[in-house]
């Protein structure tokens with residue numbers, strides 16, 4: 311379990327902004343901009359993710375990933391970063407799978 315993430319996730323947005331501010335100043339100096347708000351995930355404390363991330367074991371092929379994205383009986387559709395053979399494990403892959411399934415449903 312990623313302790314650092316969990317600790318961060320217990321902090322308020324204002325506190326995270328406070329903690330990030332000196333880091334931004336150090337990195338960007340006079341170009342640093344103090345944030346007025348942030349959007350963030352709470353992936354470590356998400357009860358469904360529990361801090362886990364997708365993992366493809368040895369010998370899993372791109373064809374296997376495509377199979378995970380196949381619909382069942384043209385009624386049940388699957389999206390997600392593990393259902394695409396390009397950009398596996400990335401937001402772009404998840405987004406591409408959304409577009410794929412939206413097109414499939416419209417057809």
Ligand SMILES: Cc1cc2nc3c(=O)[nH]c(=O)nc-3n(C[C@H](O)[C@H](O)[C@H](O)COP(=O)(O)OP(=O)(O)OC[C@H]3O[C@@H](n4cnc5c(N)ncnc54)[C@H](O)[C@@H]3O)c2cc1C
Nearest residue numbers: 353356357358359362363389390391392399400401402404
């Ligand atoms: C620490 C970390 C850093 C990352 N950094 C990057 C990065 O810099 N760039 C990048 O492109 N990608 C990054 N990724 C990967 C990116 O987050 C994923 O590829 C993307 O979020 C996958 O989107 P998804 O919609 O497939 O799944 P998710 O975003 O995981 O969404 C699945 C959702 O389903 C919910 N869920 C699960 N089971 C159930 C259930 N039984 N009932 C109801 N809801 C359920 C979960 O709560 C979750 O909200 C990172 C991932 C991690 C973990």
